[in-house]
Amino acid sequence: MTRWITRREAAEESRDQAQSFRELASRARTASGATALAAVSRFFDDDARRIDPASERRS
Structure with missing residues (x-):
């Protein structure tokens, strides 16, 4: 069964991969x-920015 995730969650997962x-x-x-x-x-950071730019982490 497909698990639906939000754009924010998808962006966070991509950022985790980047890390x-x-x-x-x-x-x-x-x-x-x-x-x-x-x-x-x-690439993963750029992808996360495209998926949900509003969720970008502030460091």
Whole structure:
């Protein structure tokens, strides 16, 4: 059964994924690996902004 989530929840999940990739990037064994993982984290952050810009975290 499909679980419906709000735009805010979807954006938060995407931001959580971005954070996970940032953490992986910080532990990458190669510079190219760190660069690739950081790029994926930016993709998830951008996606979250498109999904629900009003829910962006304030740090």
